[in-house]
Amino acid sequence: MGRVSQIDPETASDEVKEAIRSHxxxxxxxxxxxxxxxxxxxxxxxxxxxxxxxxxxLQRLIGKLDADLFEYAISVTNECLVCTTYFSKLLRExxxxxxxxxxxxxxxxxxMKYAQKLAHEPKNITDEEFNELKEDFLLHGGRDxxxxxxxxxEEIMVVLTAMGAMMIANNTVNDALRVDV
Numbered sequence: 001m002g003r004v005s006q007i008d009p010e011t012a013s014d015e016v017k018e019a020i021r022s023h024x025x026x027x028x029x030x031x032x033x034x035x036x037x038x039x040x041x042x043x044x045x046x047x048x049x050x051x052x053x054x055x056x057x058l059q060r061l062i063g064k065l066d067a068d069l070f071e072y073a074i075s076v077t078n079e080c081l082v083c084t085t086y087f088s089k090l091l092r093e094x095x096x097x098x099x100x101x102x103x104x105x106x107x108x109x110x111x112m113k114y115a116q117k118l119a120h121e122p123k124n125i126t127d128e129e130f131n132e133l134k135e136d137f138l139l140h141g142g143r144d145x146x147x148x149x150x151x152x153x154e155e156i157m158v159v160l161t162a163m164g165a166m167m168i169a170n171n172t173v174n175d176a177l178r179v180d181v
Contacts, residue, residue, distance in 0.1 A: 003178045006035035015041050025043075028052065032135040033082060033170065034088035047173055051166040058163045061156050063143040065095050069108055070160065070169050072099060080171035082181050107136055119171075133157070167172045
């Protein structure tokens with residue numbers, strides 16, 4: 001049982017109904033986390049809408065599978081049941097991957113390690129770890145596999161880190177408010 005109730009879309013304020021309508025029109029589902037956050041539209045927009053915008057950019061830059069694995073790794077590291085359950089299901093259904101038993105590429109290993117450090121000890125991400133992942137993007141590119149220049153590699157690292165921060169925010173909301181799975 002969550003610490004905070006979930007809003008009822010039928011009886012919500014006009015502002016909340018508009019936020020819901022807009023969110024659903026973009027093709028997104030109304031999850032328990034969202035119905036909890038919608039007690040305040042600004043909180044909903046800050047945590048949810050910003051996450052979707054960043055995730056879109058991350059997928060554009062590194063591809064959907066790598067983005068999903070990265071977000072899964074953060075959720076597992078944070079032990080967020082809601083997000084871990086969501087990403088486990090997504091990895092199985094959309095990517096046909098068992099997150100507990102699959103062979104990772106070198107890039108996926110680097111992304112998972114970066115996600116784990118970002119979620120658990122961001123101050124302890126070494127220059128070597130950071131630069132190894134960035135170098136992988138320089139040499140092997142982003143989503144399309146073509147090498148990228150320094151500016152694009154830096155953009156990828158910024159978006160990756162910001163998306164990681166948004167996943168940590170989602171995990172925190174779910175865990176602190178004990179949002180139902």
